[in-house]
Amino acid sequence: MSSDWELIGRTGLSFFGKMAASISHEIKNVLAIINENAGLLEDITLMAEKGTPVDPDRLKTQAVRIKNQVRRADGIVRNMNKFAHSVDESLVSVDLAELSELLAALSGRFAYTRGVTLESASVGSSATIRTNPFLLENLIWLCLDFAMDMSGSGKTVGIIVEKTEVGGRIRFTQLEALGEPPTDKFPGEVEKALLAALKAQITKDVDSGELVLTVSKNMEH
Structure with a gap:
């Protein structure tokens, strides 16, 4: 550990x-x-x-x-x-949509240099979770970085935030190349360590071209 x-x-x-x-x-x-x-x-x-x-x-x-x-x-x-x-406190309540929008804004230059467009959206009521904001930002960035690589010829990544019964989730959509190698290498060692620490999980839906990051309502439980 x-x-x-x-x-x-x-x-x-x-x-x-x-x-x-x-x-x-x-x-x-x-x-x-x-x-x-x-x-x-x-x-x-x-x-x-x-x-x-x-x-x-x-x-x-x-x-x-x-x-x-x-x-x-x-x-x-x-x-x-x-x-x-975001490094001030290790456990705070955050709005998942706001955190996602912040990472999309911080990643704008990286997306621009790769010719990728980021499209953010929130669905339904806001998802408030209790977590370590900096660690979650790092995990969102790693997911977004991977998603941009998987955007394929469409060169667009949708970022959709939704509230769930267990907390919230971020769907990275329009990933045309998600079924192509080396997708089996993600999540890697770093992502798995962050997922364990945050009590989160990553799933991939190749058919719909989506990477889904699901985050627990409270990382302490």
Whole structure:
């Protein structure tokens, strides 16, 4: 059992670092765009100082672009803050849909580089579970990472959250390549350790192209 927790710990650090690096990359991209637009505003100002008429619409366009990037950065930082605080407590009540949406947002850049579209949805009433949020985030990411590899030619992964009698479940849908190798290698050693710790289970429905993560209402019981 101790070896499982060592494995979970190593994987958790790797997961945290991977997400932190992706978030910082996104913030750098936003800053680069803001800097580019600020440079254009500076050029317009220099032209005005030399007597060139200033087009108000052009100024407005640059201002809107900067405001949009500031809004984008605010969303990135909010998600980063939620993710960072997920390690604060080892057992809390969480909304499974909100946690799933957070992971989808954090995984957006990884999906984009693979040409995959993520489509999130919740069905029925919200599923509130008592669990370790960071460990569950890690497990959701591993499932999502695998699902993106299995998206096939459709390049779309549906993420559907549902409440169940035992807690909640996340269905990763539209996995066209789910029946192809190496699907037999998932879940692997890391996923199995997390599943045991969280009292969760993974099932695969090859015919419907779905990977289902079912999570217990309370990981203590």
